[in-house]
Amino acid sequence: xxxxxxLGKTFIGQDGAAVRALDDVNLTVQENEFLTVLGPSGCGKxxxxxxxxxxxxxxxxxxxxxxxxxxxxxxxxxxxxQNFALLPWATVLDNVAFGLRMRGVGKKEREERSRELISLxxxxxxxxxxxxxxxxxxxxxxxxxxxxxxxxxVLLMDEPFGAVDEQTRRLLxxxxxxxxxxxxLTVVFITHSMEEAVLLGDRVVLMSAxxxxxxxxxxxxxxxxxxxxxxxxxxxxDYVNITAYLWERLREMHEERSVVAGSxxxx
Amino acid sequence: xxxxxxxxPAWVRALDSNLTYQIGTFVLFALGWQVYGTVWGGLLVxxxxxxxxxxxxxxxxxxxxxxxFVSNQALVIGFALAVGIGVxxxxxxxxxxxxxxxxxxxxxxxxxxxxxxxxxLLVMSVGFxxxxxxxxxxxxxxxxxxxxxxxxxxQVDPALIQMARSFGASEREIWMRILIPGALPSIMTGIRxxxxxxxxxxxxxELLMVSLALGNLILEYRGMFNGxxxxxxxxxILIEALVLISLARLLERKVAPWAPxxxxxxxxx
Ligand SMILES: Nc1ncnc2c1ncn2[C@@H]1O[C@H](COP(=O)(O)OP(=O)(O)OP(=O)(O)O)[C@@H](O)[C@H]1O
Ligand SMILES: [Mg+2]
Numbered sequence: 001x002x003x004x005x006x007l008g009k010t011f012i013g014q015d016g017a018a019v020r021a022l023d024d025v026n027l028t029v030q031e032n033e034f035l036t037v038l039g040p041s042g043c044g045k046x047x048x049x050x051x052x053x054x055x056x057x058x059x060x061x062x063x064x065x066x067x068x069x070x071x072x073x074x075x076x077x078x079x080x081x082q083n084f085a086l087l088p089w090a091t092v093l094d095n096v097a098f099g100l101r102m103r104g105v106g107k108k109e110r111e112e113r114s115r116e117l118i119s120l121x122x123x124x125x126x127x128x129x130x131x132x133x134x135x136x137x138x139x140x141x142x143x144x145x146x147x148x149x150x151x152x153x154v155l156l157m158d159e160p161f162g163a164v165d166e167q168t169r170r171l172l173x174x175x176x177x178x179x180x181x182x183x184x185l186t187v188v189f190i191t192h193s194m195e196e197a198v199l200l201g202d203r204v205v206l207m208s209a210x211x212x213x214x215x216x217x218x219x220x221x222x223x224x225x226x227x228x229x230x231x232x233x234x235x236x237x238d239y240v241n242i243t244a245y246l247w248e249r250l251r252e253m254h255e256e257r258s259v260v261a262g263s264x265x266x267x
Numbered sequence: 268x269x270x271x272x273x274x275x276p277a278w279v280r281a282l283d284s285n286l287t288y289q290i291g292t293f294v295l296f297a298l299g300w301q302v303y304g305t306v307w308g309g310l311l312v313x314x315x316x317x318x319x320x321x322x323x324x325x326x327x328x329x330x331x332x333x334x335x336f337v338s339n340q341a342l343v344i345g346f347a348l349a350v351g352i353g354v355x356x357x358x359x360x361x362x363x364x365x366x367x368x369x370x371x372x373x374x375x376x377x378x379x380x381x382x383x384x385x386x387x388l389l390v391m392s393v394g395f396x397x398x399x400x401x402x403x404x405x406x407x408x409x410x411x412x413x414x415x416x417x418x419x420x421x422q423v424d425p426a427l428i429q430m431a432r433s434f435g436a437s438e439r440e441i442w443m444r445i446l447i448p449g450a451l452p453s454i455m456t457g458i459r460x461x462x463x464x465x466x467x468x469x470x471x472x473e474l475l476m477v478s479l480a481l482g483n484l485i486l487e488y489r490g491m492f493n494g495x496x497x498x499x500x501x502x503x504i505l506i507e508a509l510v511l512i513s514l515a516r517l518l519e520r521k522v523a524p525w526a527p528x529x530x531x532x533x534x535x536x
Pocket of ligand 2: 045046047158
């Protein structure tokens with residue numbers, strides 16, 4: 001269980017201006033929950049995720065995982081990055097094994113384990129390729145395998161499928177769901193896509209910007225296991241209603257901002 | 268299906284390679300030289316063939332190889348120093364920006380100073396020995412090494428460092444597994460460019476400071492108005508530089524084959 005209470009963070013930009021990236025964020029993520037986070041650009045989604053990962057300090061509040069306060073990166077968490085963050089000089093096998101290596105797992109065991117994960121994400125046969133020889137979708141499969149290899153109980157994903165094409169994205173979503181159904185870990189998944197948030201999440205956290213706050217948490221009562229096949233979840237009225245509702249809310253936020261922005265003298 | 272590249276006969280592919288073009292331009296250059304040398308050459312501009320003859324003769328002399336040995340002593344030691352000092356300094360400067368603020372001035376001075384101007388200073392303080400030649404070669408080469416290595420460390424994707432930290436990497440592991448490998452292509456480029464400068468330094472110091480070895484040969488042949496021998500000596504130095512740089516280029520591709528600059532078909536920078 002991840003408990004976030006009263007989390008706040010102010011960045012001082014290079015021009016000296018203060019940006020309230022997060023303000024009084026309270027959130028509890030249940031064990032084995034798939035939580036998706038949605039919100040306008042700049043609302044602090046990445047900031048919050050990096051804090052959970054232990055990569056970024058905060059100013060106010062507390063984050064605890066399983067009752068223990070977060071003080072830095074830990075073996076219980078791993079992260080999948082939007083731009084993959086693969087080592088260009090290392091092979092697929094070494095990239096997947098990277099996390100295990102940092103955690104001191106011996107060569108033989110780590111390669112064995114990495115091979116398993118490579119086949120889990122459907123990349124068997126590509127072990128000795130370098131990232132530059134792979135497509136975007138394949139690269140993110142490597143990123144996913146690397147994160148799963150260390151057997152985290154919490155998987156943190158920052159727009160992991162944002163940089164791949166639509167078809168690949170759908171395939172990756174299905175694979176992720178299948179993996180999650182099997183392994184049941186806690187997932188915090190940031191996305192820009194309402195459809196993705198609803199398709200994947202048990203709940204959708206809707207954030208608003210300036211200051212970054214949680215504006216609403218929308219439960220998604222769709223049956224599991226879900227898939228995006230024809231006749232799958234996407235046809236159900238719940239799915240349609242929730243995505244429509246999220247879109248409405250996001251548009252409202254956008255309009256509020258335009259009103260604020262437009263309240264000055266017009267040029 | 269057979270691809271077009273595969274169906275083409277070997278000789279066509281050979282014609283298409285870089286080497287063919289290079290040989291082609293060289294032949295043109297040699298022809299032009301020959302014509303110029305014959306028509307307008309006079310005493311100090313020998314023809315291409317005269318130069319080749321002189322070159323063959325030159326490499327047969329004991330004097331030449333002695334000169335090569337003495338000159339290259341300074342080159343080898345000076346270049347090794349430049350790499351040995353330049354790489355760590357570049358890495359540290361790339362990682363710690365504050366330190367760089369203090370040292371940038373000196374680096375810029377090294378970059379813009381005409382090195383020839385330093386030579387008298389060097390001679391006055393260190394004398395004419397091997398030491399001052401080594402120092403000059405080092406100064407010549409080290410700037411290229413430092414600047415390239417620094418740039419290399421700096422362009423390592425910060426997302427990779429963050430990724431490593433998220434998996435619990437220590438600072439040491441970040442250096443060993445992210446920064447150094449990430450900067451390796453630039454480190455190799457710095458070493459190659461530094462090598463070129465080291466050769467320059469080696470010759471200049473002998474021409475301007477201590478009339479010795481290869482530099483001395485050049486001065487001597489000039490004094491005797493021996494055009495062919497003069498040109499042959501210079502050609503020997505050029506050939507050495509080209510061979511060394513090609514070797515460095517080869518090593519660069521071998522060590523960092525993933526770098527875009529080292530991919531097959533990529534042009535030399
Ligand atoms: N290192 C930093 N220095 C200064 N300001 C920062 C820094 N990191 C983030 N910010 C600011 O904090 C706010 C939140 O940033 P964050 O990256 O968390 O947004 P986000 O919700 O992930 O946006 P996006 O959807 O575009 O990825 C933004 O206004 C951003 O400009
Ligand atoms: Mg973000």
